[in-house]
Amino acid sequence: MPARDYANTRFSPLAEITRANVSKLQLAFSFSTGVEKGHEAAPIVIGDTMYVVTPYPNYVYAFDLTKPGASVKWKFDPKTNASAQGVACCDVVNRGAAYADGRLFFNTLDNNTIALDAASGKELWRAKLGEIRLGQTITMAPLVVKGKVLVGNSGGELGVRGWLTALDAATGKQVWRAYSTGPDNEVLIGPSFKPFYAQDRGKDLGIKTWPAEAWKIGGGTVWGFLSYDPELDLVYYGTGNPGPWNPEQRPGDNKWTCGVFARRPDTGDAIWFYQLTPHDLHDYDGINESVLVDLPIGGVARKVLLRADRNGYVYVMDRASGEVLSADAFVHITTTLGVDLASGALQYDPQKNPRVGTVLRDICPASPGAKDWQPSAWSPRTKLLYIPHQNLCQDALVSETSYIAGTPYVGADAKMRAGPGGNRGEFSAWDPVARKKVWTIKEDFPVWSGAVVTGGDVAFYGTMDGWFKAIDARNGALLWQYKTSSGIIGQPVSYRGPDGHQYVAVLAGVGGWAGAVVSGDLDTRDGSAALGFVNAMKDLPHVTKPGGMLYVFRLP
């Protein structure tokens, strides 16, 4: 799986590459994927084979790591429907594959989950889970738990009702589906549902916290990373923002959007839920990953989950109960004043509530949030969470007339820009026990890549202008960097090769929501393009070009 373990740590215990020798890292092999869109996937290594899923058209490559230059063992083309490209909101990305019992599972942009025989690349089954005509797509990496492939959907802006679906890993048949809105029986809320906070208790809140029928197309899609605690037997995942309604059209908390669910993998039964951002006003999808660790909190050992959320707070939660133990800002925040730990409620600043016809300045964090999809990494050695993230604010402007499908309206354009300090990105090390940022590296562009940290106390991430960087995990010192052919928004990984040596791999290939200005060749004069992100990224096309390329490094 992309995160290496069920706990979502992205920690590799390998320690051949150390802080002392990482400066000698050199290219072992590279491979062009032939795809020009944003490459967000993690290469995953099983045995002697590496698997890579590309963005649309979602090719899967298997590389034989025992061969010189890691020759292509097989390539699979799922024949993804081309019209899915026009539906995806934020570039046609794919976040990777998952492996279990000789099978490789991945999702296509046109809503298929496909199982391949990992040895031969032969298709074993495919399950069609949605309709692109209805605005649905799938971009996330599945997670396989107890013989079930867990898959979530994308498209919250387009009237898609979010869900997490479990498929039988052997056959592809649907075992259960848990919606993020609607009646309890469709959200799979039953007698075992015991949310920690009062506001999450009550019958059919997935209906009652919405105007009468609004929940039917209410969003809450599931496109981030899932995690699983085998001991508690709970799967954790976040839900996306409510849509496609304007906030004024959907008064109420809009459950179960922008929150985190804990569910039983066998049945899908919800055990608890916590709403990070009730009645979302700023597109703060709650899809960010939960990292499962055990920590001493207030002197007591607790099973917690760590979430660097899109709304700007690092949450430390009791993962058995859903109680918020702490929530501290890791970026500059103006939209909210904090999280009340007694009630669990996010405290909005009413002065930053958007309203049509008004210009609202200094909305921080901007719509992509403090951290979007890009996954953080946890080191049990340094006890730090390594968070790749943004430092973006936005002004919500009343735009000129907009026009979609023959329907004129006045748009509300967001124009994003760098937050305080002028840097648009950061790579931060966060101490969840001391509840503070230990060090941070300021980056000019948003850090849209994932992170990995190793037993050698080296952390890796990439920048959108194409630098792949090795960092001293203890103090943030830059130890090594390599310039790739395109900006990096992928998930770096570390693995032990067939030769027994440690390797580090990453996909370059700029794109994604942040990099769509390059991969989608958007007009830099139109600051509102890519939902306002282009305004903050006008200089990116000058420093990088699209094109997927796998890079693999090792010591000499």
Place this chain on the structure above:
Amino acid sequence: MSSACRSTLLLLGLLCVAAAAQPRELRVCADPDNLPFSHEDGSGFENRIARLVADEMGAELRYAWLPLRRGFVRKTMGAGLCDMFIGVPADYERLLTTRPYYRSSYVFVDGAGARGVASFNDPRLRSLRIGVQLVGDDLAATPPGYALAMTGHVDNVRGFTIYGQGPAAQRMIEALASGELDAALIWGPQAGYFATRSTTPLELRVARSPASRADLAFEFDIAMGVRRDDRALRDELDAIIARRRADIDAILAAFAVPRTDLSWGPGP
């Protein structure tokens, strides 16, 4: 082949044969499935206007089909696939637009249980089931969507997304016919077209901004749009609109487009 060439065909036959070998093309960007505006089978009123414009230019009509969704200008005209849109809002900033050739409004479409509803202040709105279009743009709504929210109408409102089987307006009119809705707020040209074709009698009334939000625009001028630097084509289209105004009006009337451009008189 220009009309000037046509009129001198007999005098300059050879020249015109040469020109005819490479006829001028009018490349129109259009949605393949968005009636009443356009359809790939040519049955929309924008198809008819495109034909009229092409004939007027003596040009061969070609289409670049793409659903008018996010990024449609970039993906069609921006990619060099076509040169004009037949109908866009007159102040649409992504394009250079002609003079408007019609003006319409969002309208109330009233079913049997909602006869005469034309205002957001109508007390009956509270108990009626109302349909509204959802544009699927973050933090934006259609003007009626805002107006309903502003006047406290949220619980009895049903949203129709632009993504789905067939145009949202068609699904709304079907919901009115089947009694699932009492009233709907729809952009005029779509309302006029689908209401006319409905077997259920429906009444259309121009929707006005609620008093509390007089700044909300419900009416929009519609013009043709070309590339921002293509002044020559824009000027040519302006001339055609002026010259063929009566024919364009007749096409719009045949499609029952509600018009609010009463002041739209003879050009200068």
